[in-house]
Each structure stands twice: as structure tokens, then as C-alpha cells.
Amino acid sequence: MKKALAGEGLGFAEGVEFTRTPISEIYEILAVTDKVRDHFKGSEVDLCSIVNAKSGICAENCSFCSQSSHYETGVESYPMIEASDISGAAAKAEALGAREFSIVTSGTKVSGPEEIATLVSALTEMRAAGEMERCASIGNVSRDSLLKLKEAGLQSFHHNLETSRSFFPEVCTTHEYDEDIASIKAAKELGLYVCSGGIFGLGESFEQRVELAVTLRELGVDSVPINFLDPRPGTPLEKAKNLSPLECLKIIALFRLMLPTTDIVVCGGRPKNLGHLQPLIFAAGANGMMIGNYLTTPGRDATDDLKMLAELGLKPRGH
Numbered sequence: 001m002k003k004a005l006a007g008e009g010l011g012f013a014e015g016v017e018f019t020r021t022p023i024s025e026i027y028e029i030l031a032v033t034d035k036v037r038d039h040f041k042g043s044e045v046d047l048c049s050i051v052n053a054k055s056g057i058c059a060e061n062c063s064f065c066s067q068s069s070h071y072e073t074g075v076e077s078y079p080m081i082e083a084s085d086i087s088g089a090a091a092k093a094e095a096l097g098a099r100e101f102s103i104v105t106s107g108t109k110v111s112g113p114e115e116i117a118t119l120v121s122a123l124t125e126m127r128a129a130g131e132m133e134r135c136a137s138i139g140n141v142s143r144d145s146l147l148k149l150k151e152a153g154l155q156s157f158h159h160n161l162e163t164s165r166s167f168f169p170e171v172c173t174t175h176e177y178d179e180d181i182a183s184i185k186a187a188k189e190l191g192l193y194v195c196s197g198g199i200f201g202l203g204e205s206f207e208q209r210v211e212l213a214v215t216l217r218e219l220g221v222d223s224v225p226i227n228f229l230d231p232r233p234g235t236p237l238e239k240a241k242n243l244s245p246l247e248c249l250k251i252i253a254l255f256r257l258m259l260p261t262t263d264i265v266v267c268g269g270r271p272k273n274l275g276h277l278q279p280l281i282f283a284a285g286a287n288g289m290m291i292g293n294y295l296t297t298p299g300r301d302a303t304d305d306l307k308m309l310a311e312l313g314l315k316p317r318g319h
């Protein structure tokens with residue numbers, strides 16, 4: 001714990017050793033990770049929310065994703081929505097208590113000047129409307145487009161690596177891991193706050209979870225979104241088993257111990273995988289969570305999440 005409290009984080013070998021801790025010791029682990037979270041993050045919790053601004057028809061083949069055109073999933077597909085619909089969704093999320101709002105689009109990247117123009121308008125409207133922090137998750141975009149978006153008010157860039165480099169070929173074969181790394185580096189170079197994490201429960205090994213944490217630390221990401229697989233009908237992983245709630249807590253704890261000063265935000269798959277143990281994500285080390293609906297699956301009622309925070313003695317950041 002001393003190392004984590006000093007802000008250093010476990011090394012690869014220590015991380016792997018940690019993953020071998022029996023699950024029966026989870027409450028000893030939570031006692032440590034809760035202290036580390038409290039030391040660096042205090043009692044404030046980051047709440048973020050998203051809009052799925054362009055859905056489906058994605059040319060990539062990520063094995064967990066219902067928006068891939070490689071699978072018959074029946075997911076709703078639509079082109080980029082209007083800028084006013086994006087800023088309207090942001091206003092609704094702010095009213096629910098979210099501090100950060102992310103515009104998410106399906107696909108390898110936003111395609112062409114029209115989509116960039118829509119995003120520029122949406123960001124401009126959001127900036128004029130208030131204090132909400134503005135994020136985008138729009139695939140692998142060029143440095144020039146990112147710069148345009150930054151000038152329009154983009155503060156944060158989200159781009160998940162999804163899993164470790166060694167497991168990535170099992171998850172996606174339509175683009176290279178290095179393309180994702182390059183996008184993250186470009187956003188860091190432009191001074192954007194960078195969120196990058198992954199999705200767990202795809203069949204990755206404990207070592208591969210540690211490998212992902214090391215890569216994210218090397219990249220210096222500011223926030224790590226942690227998603228848990230909610231198997232989608234029609235995808236190659238439709239029959240995958242959910243992780244146990246205790247294993248989910250151990251994954252969050254691993255990331256808190258390996259990246260002690262980084263924001264750790266629990267996102268998709270929370271209700272489905274953690275069930276009644278959702279309040280323990282903060283003891284495990286998370287200092288943020290996504291509220292409202294996820295990309296293609298419903299979240300739980302945001303008022304229940306706010307009530308949970310109040311009962312835990314935590315409060316949303318900025319409120």
C-alpha cells in the first residue's frame with residue numbers, strides 16, 4: 001500500500017502477483033484500495049454521461065460490439081444526429097447531475113468535413129450553454145480535426161484500447177493496436193484530457209489485464225474507463241459468461257493499485273456485472289462512474305446512482 005499511497009503504482013510483476021490473490025481476500029484488498037482512492041481523490045465522484053450520436057454500421061469487427069456491421073445484432077443504426085440534438089442531450093445529462101458529457105460515434109473514425117462541422121457546432125453550443133465538461137469518443141481522428149474540435153471547446157478525448165496488445169488480435173482484426181495508440185498520443189500532444197481504458201470479460205487473462213494497465217500508465221492517460229462485457233446477441237461473445245461481481249471489484253482494485261493517481265471510471269456493464277455490489281466500486285478504487293444509458297444497453301436510473309452516492313457519504317464532483 002505504501003507504494004500506491006506514494007503515487008507510484010505496482011509494476012508488472014507485482015500486478016500479476018496481485019491478480020493471484022484469492023478472491024476470499026477481497027475485503028482486505030478493498031480496505032487498501034479505499035484508502036488509496038480517498039488519499040488521491042477524496043469524497044468527490046466524477047459523473048459522466050454519453051450520447052450515441054451515430055449508431056451502428058461500423059466497418060470494424062470488435063467481437064463484443066453490437067454496432068459492428070460484421071454481425072447480425074438488430075441494433076438501431078442511424079447517421080450522425082443534428083448538433084442541436086447532441087447539445088440537447090448534454091443539457092438533459094447535466095440536469096441529472098453529470099459533470100462530463102461525451103459525444104460518441106460508431107465507426108473507425110468520423111467521416112469527412114460534414115461530421116466534423118456537426119461536432120464543432122455541438123461543442124460550440126455546449127460551451128455556450130454552461131459549465132459541463134466536453135468530451136468526444138469518435139474513433140481515430142486526424143490531428144487537424146482534433147485541433148478544430150479543441151478550438152470549438154473539446155476538453156477531453158476518449159479512445160479505449162479495449163484490451164491488451166497481446167489479446168487485441170482475438171478481439172479485433174480490422175485495425176492495428178498501434179492506430180489506437182497513435183490517436184491517444186495525438187490527443188495527449190494537443191493537451192487534451194485523455195480517457196482510455198478497456199472492456200473486461202472478453203476471455204483475457206489476468207496477465208493481460210495487468211499488461212493493459214502498464215500500457216495505459218506508459219501513455220500517461222488521465223482517466224481509465226472500465227467496462228464489463230454485457231454479452232450482446234448476434235456478436236461472437238453472445239454466450240460469454242458475465243464476470244462475478246467480486247472479480248469485477250478485483251479488476252477495479254488492480255487498476256487503482258497500478259494507476260493510483262489516475263481517474264478510474266466504471267462505465268458499461270456495471271448493473272449487469274456488479275448487481276447488488278455496485279456500491280463497492282468506490283472502495284475498490286473507482287472515483288467516477290457513468291450515469292444514464294450506455295451506448296446500446298440501458299443503464300440504471302440516475303436518481304438511484306445519486307442516492308447511492310449520498311448513502312455512501314460521497315458526492316458528485318462540482319455539486
Ligand code: SF4
Pocket residue numbers: 058059060061062065066067068105106107108
Ligand atoms: S467498438 Fe467501436 S470500432 Fe469496434 S465495432 Fe463497435 S463501434 Fe466499431
